[in-house]
Amino acid sequence: MAKKLDIPNADDEALVRSAQRGAMPPYEELVHRHRDKIYARAFSMLRNEDEALDISQEAWVKGWQRLKQFKHNASFTTWMTRICINLCLDFLRKRKRKPTSSLDQMEEESGGVERFMPVEQFNPTEKAEREELRAQIDEGMAKLSYEHRTVLILHEFEQLGYKEVSKAMHCSIGTVMSRLFYARRKLATLLISLKKERQK
Amino acid sequence: MKIGEMKQEDILRIQAWMDGELAPKEAARVATLIEQNPEALALSEELRVVENALHLGEKPAILDDSRDFYWSQIERKIDAEEPLLEPYAAPVLASGNLLRWMVPVGSLGAIVVLMMNYGAMNPQPQPSTPGITPDAPASTPTGLTEPAGAMEEQNAEPGGMGVINFQGSQGSRHLTDPEDPNTLPESIENPDR
Numbered sequence: 001m002a003k004k005l006d007i008p009n010a011d012d013e014a015l016v017r018s019a020q021r022g023a024m025p026p027y028e029e030l031v032h033r034h035r036d037k038i039y040a041r042a043f044s045m046l047r048n049e050d051e052a053l054d055i056s057q058e059a060w061v062k063g064w065q066r067l068k069q070f071k072h073n074a075s076f077t078t079w080m081t082r083i084c085i086n087l088c089l090d091f092l093r094k095r096k097r098k099p100t101s102s103l104d105q106m107e108e109e110s111g112g113v114e115r116f117m118p119v120e121q122f123n124p125t126e127k128a129e130r131e132e133l134r135a136q137i138d139e140g141m142a143k144l145s146y147e148h149r150t151v152l153i154l155h156e157f158e159q160l161g162y163k164e165v166s167k168a169m170h171c172s173i174g175t176v177m178s179r180l181f182y183a184r185r186k187l188a189t190l191l192i193s194l195k196k197e198r199q200k
Numbered sequence: 201m202k203i204g205e206m207k208q209e210d211i212l213r214i215q216a217w218m219d220g221e222l223a224p225k226e227a228a229r230v231a232t233l234i235e236q237n238p239e240a241l242a243l244s245e246e247l248r249v250v251e252n253a254l255h256l257g258e259k260p261a262i263l264d265d266s267r268d269f270y271w272s273q274i275e276r277k278i279d280a281e282e283p284l285l286e287p288y289a290a291p292v293l294a295s296g297n298l299l300r301w302m303v304p305v306g307s308l309g310a311i312v313v314l315m316m317n318y319g320a321m322n323p324q325p326q327p328s329t330p331g332i333t334p335d336a337p338a339s340t341p342t343g344l345t346e347p348a349g350a351m352e353e354q355n356a357e358p359g360g361m362g363v364i365n366f367q368g369s370q371g372s373r374h375l376t377d378p379e380d381p382n383t384l385p386e387s388i389e390n391p392d393r
Contacts, residue, residue, distance in 0.1 A: 031271055040258065130256060
């Protein structure tokens with residue numbers, strides 16, 4: 001007779017294996033454990049609470065439907081995060097909300113105005129507290145266009161290489177490189193101006 | 201210090217070098233450039249600072265919804281979508297598809313078999329008009345005017361249709377040659393007209 005799964009104390013892998021056999025309660029436990037992480041990724045990409053909530057729930061629905069395809073090669077949360085990112089990218093492509101994209105694109109193509117700005121040095125660990133710096137980064141990220149924000153998220157936070165980012169974003173590696181550079185320079189400038197603002 | 205004078209290509213190479221995306225030979229070339237060019241060095245330092253700042257992590261986002269409420273919404277969506285998915289996996293559908301094709305194919309096959317055997321099964325027709333006798337050869341023991349095989353061969357020759365030749369049934373109806381340009385409708389011959 002199969003041993004009954006101790007759901008609250010079981011590890012993710014045991015819960016996933018049980019859910020792959022069709023059991024819903026272990027999947028519910030997985031949702032409870034990782035819902036904040038999935039929601040946070042959706043929010044960081046969409047910058048809208050309601051949309052992030054909808055997309056995160058849709059990701060969990062897709063996760064359940066495709067659970068049998070999960071081969072345990074990566075962690076369950078990595079797999080779920082990829083599903084969430086793909087849904088966010090689809091959503092953003094459909095919405096095509098680009099309030100500053102035309103200007104950004106022009107600057108990006110010409111090398112960007114940031115190229116002609118002095119290279120500023122700042123040390124994030126000196127004065128700013130860790131949480132304050134995180135808040136500054138968050139503020140800076142919110143000011144980027146979704147293309148630049150997404151490329152930073154995928155490369156810096158999800159550790160994807162240029163090729164993987166280009167595949168996810170349906171663009172060339174050259175575009176990924178220039179977007180990444182522009183996003184970093186812009187973020188650096190935003191962080192410096194935020195720092196100066198708070199020092200006043 | 202400004203990086204305005206640097207080539208865009210070199211700037212992106214420096215970034216790729218920092219991201220570990222360059223091949224060893226190219227990486228060595230960029231490393232030399234950074235050592236020798238102060239602008240390249242300054243740029244690499246700034247990119248490093250941004251990278252370190254980002255590595256502090258993201259601001260955590262916390263869901264306001266209660267666990268149960270959040271899950272209930274997901275569960276409802278799963279329940280709503282599952283009945284739509286199940287019929288596609290049902291094996292009944294496969295046999296249904298098979299039957300759908302077997303019925304017309306089987307019927308067509310039966311018609312062909314009947315037509316092929318028509319000559320063999322059909323007894324010699326009796327003359328309906330008194331006084332006219334068919335010139336059936338006495339040598340055919342079955343009573344057919346001709347052996348079935350000979351009938352097939354004769355019919356197969358002119359029309360190339362095999363068992364049944366529809367040429368005779370078309371009679372004298374005039375059919376246009378589809379490849380004759382004079383017979384093409386105006387709209388096809390010259391669409392601009």
